[in-house]
Amino acid sequence: MTMGLVYDEEYLKHEHTPTHPERRERLQYTMDQLEEEGVLASDAVVPIEPLEATDDQIARVHTREYIERLRSMSASGTGMLSVDTHVSEHTWATARLAAGGVIAGLEAVVDGQTDTAFVMARPGGHHAFRGDGHGFCYLNNTAVGIRHVQETTDVERVLVWDWDAHHGDGTQSIFFDDPSVMVMSTHQDGRTLFPGTGDVEDVGTGEGEGYNVNVPVPPKTTDSGYERVVEAVFEPIATQYDPDVLFIEAGQDNHFTDPITDLGVTAQGYAHLMDVAVTAADRLTDGQIVASLAGGYGIEGGLPYTNLAVIASLLGYDTAAIREPSIYTPPSYEPDVNDVIERVRRVHGEYWDL
Amino acid sequence: MILGIDTGGTNVDAVLLDNRGIRGTAKVPNRETRASIRSVLEILRDGTDEFAVDRVVVATTLIVNAAVQRRLPACTNILIPGPGLAPERAFFGEENHVATGAVDHRGRVTEEVAYGAQPSHDVRAVTAKFSHRNPDLERAVRDDIAGDAEAVALGNESGAGLTFPERAATTVANARSMPVFSAYEQAVEEALADVGVEAPIYYLKGDGSMLGDDAMVTSPAHTIRSGSAASALGLVALTDLEAGVAVDIGGTTTDVARVVDGFPATETDVSEGDLDAAYPAVRATSLPIGGDTRIDWTNDGPRLGDERVGNAVAFGGDHPTLTDALHVLGMFTAGDTDAALAALEESAEDPTTVAERILAEFESRVAQRIDETATTETKTLAVGGVLAPYLAPGLVDRADAVTEHRVPDEAAVAGAVGCGVARVSVDTALRIDSPRGVKTITSVGPERVESVPEGERFTDARAREIALEAAREAAAAAGGQPERPAEILAYDRFSVVERSRVVGQIITARARVTPAIDRSLVGGSR
Numbered sequence: 001m002t003m004g005l006v007y008d009e010e011y012l013k014h015e016h017t018p019t020h021p022e023r024r025e026r027l028q029y030t031m032d033q034l035e036e037e038g039v040l041a042s043d044a045v046v047p048i049e050p051l052e053a054t055d056d057q058i059a060r061v062h063t064r065e066y067i068e069r070l071r072s073m074s075a076s077g078t079g080m081l082s083v084d085t086h087v088s089e090h091t092w093a094t095a096r097l098a099a100g101g102v103i104a105g106l107e108a109v110v111d112g113q114t115d116t117a118f119v120m121a122r123p124g125g126h127h128a129f130r131g132d133g134h135g136f137c138y139l140n141n142t143a144v145g146i147r148h149v150q151e152t153t154d155v156e157r158v159l160v161w162d163w164d165a166h167h168g169d170g171t172q173s174i175f176f177d178d179p180s181v182m183v184m185s186t187h188q189d190g191r192t193l194f195p196g197t198g199d200v201e202d203v204g205t206g207e208g209e210g211y212n213v214n215v216p217v218p219p220k221t222t223d224s225g226y227e228r229v230v231e232a233v234f235e236p237i238a239t240q241y242d243p244d245v246l247f248i249e250a251g252q253d254n255h256f257t258d259p260i261t262d263l264g265v266t267a268q269g270y271a272h273l274m275d276v277a278v279t280a281a282d283r284l285t286d287g288q289i290v291a292s293l294a295g296g297y298g299i300e301g302g303l304p305y306t307n308l309a310v311i312a313s314l315l316g317y318d319t320a321a322i323r324e325p326s327i328y329t330p331p332s333y334e335p336d337v338n339d340v341i342e343r344v345r346r347v348h349g350e351y352w353d354l
Numbered sequence: 355m356i357l358g359i360d361t362g363g364t365n366v367d368a369v370l371l372d373n374r375g376i377r378g379t380a381k382v383p384n385r386e387t388r389a390s391i392r393s394v395l396e397i398l399r400d401g402t403d404e405f406a407v408d409r410v411v412v413a414t415t416l417i418v419n420a421a422v423q424r425r426l427p428a429c430t431n432i433l434i435p436g437p438g439l440a441p442e443r444a445f446f447g448e449e450n451h452v453a454t455g456a457v458d459h460r461g462r463v464t465e466e467v468a469y470g471a472q473p474s475h476d477v478r479a480v481t482a483k484f485s486h487r488n489p490d491l492e493r494a495v496r497d498d499i500a501g502d503a504e505a506v507a508l509g510n511e512s513g514a515g516l517t518f519p520e521r522a523a524t525t526v527a528n529a530r531s532m533p534v535f536s537a538y539e540q541a542v543e544e545a546l547a548d549v550g551v552e553a554p555i556y557y558l559k560g561d562g563s564m565l566g567d568d569a570m571v572t573s574p575a576h577t578i579r580s581g582s583a584a585s586a587l588g589l590v591a592l593t594d595l596e597a598g599v600a601v602d603i604g605g606t607t608t609d610v611a612r613v614v615d616g617f618p619a620t621e622t623d624v625s626e627g628d629l630d631a632a633y634p635a636v637r638a639t640s641l642p643i644g645g646d647t648r649i650d651w652t653n654d655g656p657r658l659g660d661e662r663v664g665n666a667v668a669f670g671g672d673h674p675t676l677t678d679a680l681h682v683l684g685m686f687t688a689g690d691t692d693a694a695l696a697a698l699e700e701s702a703e704d705p706t707t708v709a710e711r712i713l714a715e716f717e718s719r720v721a722q723r724i725d726e727t728a729t730t731e732t733k734t735l736a737v738g739g740v741l742a743p744y745l746a747p748g749l750v751d752r753a754d755a756v757t758e759h760r761v762p763d764e765a766a767v768a769g770a771v772g773c774g775v776a777r778v779s780v781d782t783a784l785r786i787d788s789p790r791g792v793k794t795i796t797s798v799g800p801e802r803v804e805s806v807p808e809g810e811r812f813t814d815a816r817a818r819e820i821a822l823e824a825a826r827e828a829a830a831a832a833g834g835q836p837e838r839p840a841e842i843l844a845y846d847r848f849s850v851v852e853r854s855r856v857v858g859q860i861i862t863a864r865a866r867v868t869p870a871i872d873r874s875l876v877g878g879s880r
Contacts, residue, residue, distance in 0.1 A: 012848070018851070018856050019851045019854045019855060019856060023851065024848055025848060025849075025850065025851065028846075029459050029460075032459040033438070033459055035517060036459070036483060036484055036517055036518050037438055037439045037443075037483075037517065037518060037519075038439075038517040038519040038520065040517075041517055041520070300458070300460065304458075305437060305438075308438060308439070312439060317439060317440070318439070318440040318442070320440065321435070321437065321439065321440050321441065322437060322438060322439065323437045324437060325436065325437055325458055325464035325465055326456075326464070326465050327464045327465075
């Protein structure tokens with residue numbers, strides 16, 4: 001079992017403000033953990049160097065106007081897309097390299113160079129729309145990557161499971177009318193968290209109707225709540241959709257130590273989520289699965305362990321001993337996910353056998 | 355003056371060097387460490403008008419030989435893995451125990467250590483994940499188990515730049531090497547005292563740099579490939595080889611090493627026998643054939659037996675060897691040629707045919723390894739060992755990768771010369787976590803944990819200078835000269851934010867005093 005690891009030190013260069021939650025430290029401790037565990041030195045881990053996505057590759061998703069706006073803003077060295085999404089000197093190059101990272105990860109798996117791939121890039125992308133961005137996102141890396149393989153390879157249908165704590169509003173909008181990309185988002189209920197969208201009723205439009213699935217879970221949802229959602233929603237819909245490739249938008253901010261979200265998932269819970277995804281890929285996509293790091297701001301107590309968990313799962317390693325240190329105490333409160341599952345069944349029962 | 359001593363499987367070689375060049379050489383059979391070293395030093399002392407030794411550098415194949423013959427002791431490997439991948443990945447002991455306790459990536463103790471088991475073996479290794487950021491947990495376990503142990507090696511004393519599984523493997527290798535090395539090190543000390551030498555003692559590492567004896571005692575797996583490193587280093591120094599292959603033909607083995615940019619090339623993930631350490635070592639292989647390799651009479655005719663059972667018949671041995679074949683062919687005349695001829699006549703075939711076949715087998719096996727070791731820039735072969743002048747031309751003829759050879763005058767003692775021209779170089783890792791006010795330095799010997807002012811900020815220039823200082827200090831502590839040039843191997847610096855405030859920086863760097871060869875000692879051009 002081999003896993004392509006897309007990483008480049010250039011990913012550390014983009015900066016919002018020195019104390020912004022989305023900062024280079026996010027990748028640093030994870031790389032520390034992977035290095036110390038011997039994962040980076042393993043023959044099963046194939047380093048993949050990303051290339052910056054080209055204007056033409058980006059323009060499959062984004063408007064030319066937006067591309068020029070980002071380019072010139074970054075060239076000027078300063079600017080903002082929104083109050084918390086800053087543009088600096090390195091933003092344009094790093095964002096292109098992040099989009100290129102998803103292209104490289106997908107190509108490696110689709111071309112059969114590696115069995116799976118993990119894209120450890122920043123900035124993230126799922127809050128980027130065709131002509132705008134916010135929520136720490138500039139280019140929709142995932143969409144740029146998927147459009148690239150849809151255009152250049154045999155891949156037709158892609159299932160995106162966006163498990164970031166925040167609803168992937170940008171990704172939803174880009175594929176809202178497109179049945180060739182099924183976007184399934186499990187996220188903390190938009191009434192309690194940015195960006196506020198992601199309602200169950202948003203099912204897609206036109207030919208894409210039924211191909212956008214939102215599962216807004218209540219705050220503090222834990223491993224077992226996620227497990228229930230996976231069984232009741234992800235597994236049956238994934239099976240019926242039967243994609244060519246499974247893409248995981250791996251937001252690690254469901255972790256209970258995350259400072260800007262309010263969920264209760266542990267490192268073991270993350271290992272389980274990825275185990276489920278890998279099993280589904282084995283069954284449906286000939287094992288073709290690519291994961292890309294999205295959010296995750298529990299820089300010390302969460303990310304090193306959640307990232308290790310999902311990477312170890314992709315590699316087929318034993319994940320039983322992966323947990324956060326015992327100085328961090330997981331929540332004991334168990335919110336009820338039955339309501340949201342019932343709503344998804346009611347709304348999507350029209351399109352899928354749930 | 356510098357005294358280089360190379361203790362190989364067959365002989366002990368010694369040379370005396372100073373800035374006027376090689377002042378004396380000696381060679382005696384290796385029978386028993388203390389007596390053999392004493393006798394080689396007596397010959398050297400009696401044969402030179404001046405015998406004022408300032409530094410002793412020793413290379414040994416003892417640990418590797420013991421590992422190849424599976425004679426090293428079994429080890430209890432105690433791991434403190436904390437959260438993460440399954441600890442089985444680091445199970446390198448004959449027995450493996452997992453203790454509770456955890457250090458995190460910042461070097462904070464996040465779970466207290468507890469080890470309740472009883473090790474079955476007297477040789478023990480203790481390795482914690484992230485012990486290069488905080489050695490406390492390993493030290494606590496050692497304090498618990500050192501009492502009845504023969505040897506205890508700790509991960510934080512096993513060197514810089516290792517991952518947890520590598521560090522565990524290396525720590526086990528060090529623990530298992532400790533009893534054999536300690537006995538050897540004591541015999542060397544006694545032999546030197548016997549002849550009145552009181553200079554500091556160094557050992558050659560497998561990467562071609564040297565280490566003070568105190569440091570080597572805590573990490574003796576560093577001697578893996580030290581014999582190959584010594585001969586490669588000596589041949590580079592004696593022949594001014596810039597790029598090529600160095601071949602040292604001993605009595606028991608023949609070492610073939612790659613030379614790049616005027617220094618023996620190194621590689622990582624080196625293992626010998628059942629010893630598996632993550633130290634870099636020269637890219638060299640030891641073929642089990644040398645001048646004293648016995649000739650076997652097989653159904654396919656005469657073959658090299660890949661074993662040394664004693665001297666050649668020409669030198670009083672009982673069994674014919676490669677050296678006797680050279681006598682029969684008239685290529686080598688020292689010793690009793692008639693006895694060699696008589697020994698080869700014992701077979702049904704013509705002695706000359708036998709000798710030619712044996713020589714051809716030796717040449718083609720070594721030539722194949724030369725071709726595997728060579729790079730595209732390689733054209734030159736440097737050859738050492740007593741038989742070098744006689745065998746080198748044939749090796750060039752047979753190998754595709756080389757077109758010329760160099761055999762230095764002191765070919766017979768190339769390994770000892772290599773010891774003499776070595777310098778200290780220690781890979782040193784520096785970590786500053788200024789929000790915690792902690793600086794850790796990992797090199798050889800116990801990891802150093804020092805304090806820095808909490809929250810201090812450093813410029814890149816200052817941080818790099820601190821890393822270079824650490825490398826020079828580590829080299830000095832290992833017995834080197836701190837004024838040697840140092841280099842940064844890796845460097846990173848970033849800010850740490852806690853509760854939306856920048857509270858300091860984390861700096862990670864690796865540096866070392868640049869490995870080098872003291873060519874001035876052999877009258878070299880550089």
